[in-house]
Amino acid sequence: MYTLLIADDEALEREGLELMIRHMMPDTFTFLHAENGRRAIQLAEEARPDFIFMDIKMPGIQGLEAVREISAIYPMTRIVMITAHDYFTYAKESLTLGVSDYLLKPAKREEMLDVLRKLIDETEQTRRERNEQLKMKEKLSQLIPLAENELSLMLMLECVQEVEVSQLAKLLDLNWQKGYAMVLSLARDAAEEWEGFQLVKKEVYEAIKQFVKPILTCLVSPMVGHQIVLFIPFSPGQSGYSQRVNSLDWGKRIKEFVEERFGYRLSVGIGSIREGWDGMSRSYREAARVCADDQNTVNVRHYDDITMSSGQAMITSDEEKKLLDALLRQDKQEALNRFTALWERLMQRSEPVQLTHLRAEVIGLLLYLCRGTQSRGGVEWISLLSGLEDMEALRHSAQLWLDRIADAMKEDQERSRSHVLQRALLYIGQKYKEDISMEESAEFVNLSPHYFSKLFKQYTGENFIDYVTRLRMEESKRLIQEQRLSLKEICFEVGYNDPNYFSRVFKKVLGMTPSEYRQQLEKRSPC
Known part of the structure; x- marks a missing residue:
């Protein structure tokens, strides 16, 4: 009412x-x-x-x-x-x-009735619109955390697509020009302690998120393994140095909060201030590198501090991309050569090279390559490298990883090609009695005709026409043996429109005409 x-x-x-x-x-x-x-x-x-x-x-x-x-x-x-x-x-x-x-x-009654109906209609329309707005607001409130997770994971996994990032940033009302990443890494000590952490993992994550959001206005990634990543915008009006000092202070506050409330040891790695979303990804890799450094004397580390204090040459973004490109092209020798050159440059210092800094740099590189190649074994290898205390063992293990990831990529590619060709052969097996073409088959598996032709020949050992012809001839022989259909009917049944052409193809493949083949079968059959 x-x-x-x-x-x-x-x-x-x-x-x-x-x-x-x-x-x-x-x-x-x-x-x-x-x-x-x-x-x-x-x-x-x-x-x-x-x-x-x-x-x-x-x-x-x-x-x-x-x-x-x-x-x-x-x-x-x-x-x-x-x-x-x-x-x-x-x-x-x-x-x-x-x-x-x-x-x-x-x-008048009619005027009064018209006015009342109009008022009720307008009110109901307003209520419907309000309900729709509330529903949309509720859906948006559910979508915002998912969009935040998606954007942060895109930055972590190096899959920054400009359109998708812009859409997610617009949804989250983000207009960042500069920013940096902070990696929060919970220590994986005794196995029993780590098992206990799994039971309170969600509670720890929510507590960290609620603690950092009001003070940093940042993107918070989901917890991946034992790490959480914060993507933090650059505060206008502050110098880069002031921002670095503030970020270290925030890192210490977060570390103290987690350790006092939950009793888990936390390491914090902070990347450089970078421009754009690509820059945020780069800052994440830097933060992950210094966070991987297990030097217990400092548990809140900034990438710029580590590079300035160590005097160590760092791996550039361009060098990373060239090494990744060699792996993606499955050029194992080039990948090995590039890694060797990087290693030698990292070792060329006037002061003694610190293993912790070298290891952090190599692990940061491997994190980047893991994401770029979608390696499934990267976590295990990085855990192994983190425990090495010898530079030569570190170099050898990293080279071994590069070699194995190239082999794994080749195997994945072969499996993918095999799957595509299996689908193509199944399709051809269903369609060969019709007027099928190589172009049609290539389109079915979403490959270009030229690439499909080469792949088909490599996989089957024969070209497309010969393969289809062989299928048709095998079916023709089977139908002739059944003696159910005439040769003309068999011709149409196996995909040919001209009996004379069918006869010529049959003779070319089997050395005799269909009639001769049938007569030969009749002579062999018992009276």
Whole structure:
């Protein structure tokens, strides 16, 4: 039901309107009466009616003034002005105040009914729109965390697609020009302790997220293994050095919070300030590298501090990409040569090379290559490298990993090609009795005809035409042996339209015509 407030200084007018409306639309309204503008305002505040019928001329606070008061507080309330002919100009003025409609006294039944129906329709439409807005808001509130997870994982996994990133950033209302990454890495100590962590993993993650969001306004990644990554925007008006000092302070505060509340040791790695989303990915790799350094004397480390203090040459983004490209091309020798050159450059220092810095740099490189090649064994190898205490063993293990990842990529590619060709052969096996072409088969498995032709020959040992012809000839032999169909019928059955052409192909493949083949079979069969 709807609530209708009737404001008129004449009681008979109010009661007459109520009676008329009850008769026209029974069980639709709850009625309130106000004898003047002041009372109308009070009832509007107390009951918040859906509709108000307001007389313009009343003692004290008049109709238009009451409308101004009520509309200012409850703009969604629909108001209809009721006036005599003498005050018609006031009724028109009321429309500028947001009044829905007006009626002239005495109101006619048809006009009253039309106005009420219009008010109800508008109210229901508004309610539907409001409900849709609330549903969309609820869906958006559920979507925001998923979008945050997706964007942070894209930055971590090096799969930054400009359109997708822009869409996610727009959804999250992000307009970052610069920023940096902070990796929070929970220590994996005793196996029993790590098993206990798995039971409270979600609680730890939610607590960290709630702690950092108010102070950093950052993107928070899902927990991947034992790590959480924060992507933090650059604060305008601060120098890069001030930002670095602040980031170290925030890292210490987060570390203290986690260790005091949960008792788990936390290492924090912070990357350099970088521009754009590609730069954020680069900053993440830097943060992961210094976080992988297990030097216990400093558990909150900034990439710039490590590089400045160690004097060690670092691997550039261009060098990483060239090494990854060699792996993707499965050029094992080039990949090995590039890694060897990088290793030698990292070792060329005036001061003794620190194993922890060297190991962190190599692990950071391998993290990048793991993501770029979608390696499934990267975590195990990185865990192994983290425990090595000898530089030569570190170099040898990294080279071994490069060799094995190239072999694994080749095996994956072979499996993928085999799967594609199996699908193609199955398709050909179903269609060879029709007018099938190589182009049609290539399109079915979504390959270009040229590449499909080479792959087909490599996989089957024969070209497409010979393969289809062999299938047709084998089927022709089987049908001739059944002696169910004539040779002409067999010709059409196996995909040929010309019996003479069929006979020539048959003879070319089997050394005799279909007729000769049938006669030979008849001679062999017992009488």
